[in-house]
Amino acid sequence: MATVAERAPGSGRWPSLVPYVVLALGTLPIALLYAWLLYSSFFLRVEGFTPIGPFTLENWRFLWDPLSVPELRNRPPIIPLTINTFIFATVTSLVGVLISSMAGYAFSRLRFKGRRMMLGGVLLLHSFPSVTLLIALFVVLRTLGLYDKLAGVILVQTAFALPFGIWIMKGFFDNVPWDLEMSALVDGAGRLRTWWRIMLPLVKPGLLALTVLLFVEGWNQFLLPFVFMPSGSQQTLSTLVRGILGEGRFVDYGLLTAVGLYYIAPVLALFVFAQDQLMRIYAGGVKG
């Protein structure tokens, strides 16, 4: 305590660097791996961290000439796969946000029977590992005729996203003062209009952040499409990456890194554009 108090302003530059150095050293392996991912996609071979041979776009030829890539020959073309993945991520996130915002509002504002129990149930579901439900879900999807269909996986993914979404949205609604809602009611609005005109605009940061998070979660989802869409016509990019990795004895790392980069690029872009929104999901709250 005394040392902090006695240190003159400006004289203590070095000690303040220590945490940064420690953290940088800790992060270095991860950063190196991403760097490796990046440059090994532009060389035919990489031994350790040393690229072999000249710079090439050969690994990226799946984009313009997919038939020349042996690993992709028996698989659906990459563009429809990308569109599939996009549909999957977009629909799950939009439907998830819509339902979460309605349920979150109800949990935050309405006092109905069984509210506490249902809230507890939502938390419990959130901490439930989805793997344990695979068999049951398989039966459900078969019965509904949605097995091996994109719609079925969308349904399951949305359901898994809901507990988190509901909990987050409830938190945002909790932060909106009651007065605003009472005021809207006195001003002549009904419940639904109050929700739409007053409450939703005030939790917009939460809606945006949740949309991004659920989109990314959908985009990255591997297990559900892999298990519930085995035939491949409606696969997503994550199953493709896994397919390249698992095909045959020889893995083409150049191709793998290129496809991998292609796969994570939208997520990276989204994070760059939406990081302000994402920060708020943990800060919470409405700015008056």
Place this chain on the structure above:
Amino acid sequence: MRVALRGLTKKFGEVVGVHELDLEIRSGEFVALLGPSGCGKTTTLLMVAGIYRPTSGQIFFGDRRIDHLLPKERGIGMVFQSYALYPHMTVAENIGFPLELRRSVSNEERERRVREAAALVQVDALLDRRPAQLSGGQQQRVALARALVKRPDILLLDEPLSNLDARLRHEMRGEIKRLQKEVGITAIFVTHDQLEALTMADRVALMRDGVLQAYATPTELYARPVNQFVAEFIGTPPMNFFAADLAPRNGSLVARTEGIELALPAGPRGAKAPPTATVGIRPEHLAIVAPGQGEASGEVYVVEPMGREQIVDVQVGERRLRVIAPPGFVAKIGERVGLRFAPEQLHLFDPASGARLA
């Protein structure tokens, strides 16, 4: 629009928020619901607004019973303590929101009425701002305009001044009172500040623990409080109280306690006087006189100069009496003084029930 509350009761589980409240408010009257926090005043207001459903009892606007109606069907405008301006809308959109919900109001008419309402409270220069860009006083005015724009029958105000600084509070006090009379609207406002209630309202309903204690004009409340609670709550600095024995002398009554002997001008009327009473006298009705004179004597305990006057605490025996002295009064702590009671300003209360005796 006349407002009548009949036997209005609100329970939250086992807790009674408001108990059997009867209140009549005349058309165009400005009524304050006053009381300490938790006395049920805001609960009452929210029942009138339609936010809370009464547990029992009735509310009438004019001759129409309205306690089963939704807030939007009641024709009320309301200003909240926090102002509750919608942060994502501009001032114009805020004021126009109640009209936006009415099909019968065209866009042109809405714009015209928003401008009228804004002009009424002098925020017409701020229509494009957002609430976050306004000062507290401006937000207050916008909230008033929003409450008035749909021309409600009744205006409700919940602690309208408590979020303002002292200076603005004084300004808005007058402003709201003038506006209420200018528009001629029946208005109810909730406050915990007796000064606000006395200065603004035509009549004040003083509540405690969900029960109405007194309903009278500010002058009556001050001059003839119906019980000890009312006497204590109204007036700053608060009234002095002390227990005294009552004894008859020469056909009138004398109140006597350690260091004080008071001849009461008119004893408790009717049946025979109780043996003891709580005597109340306001600080402004006590005067400091030379030692040995007056009805009591004591020592100066502390002097608090307030500019226009000074508050002097005088130790009389076991108790301390608060006196308002003129600014020129000079005294040292511990100095002996006499106290003169204004005889016609004494209040007598039953020591057990607190009810007024005379």
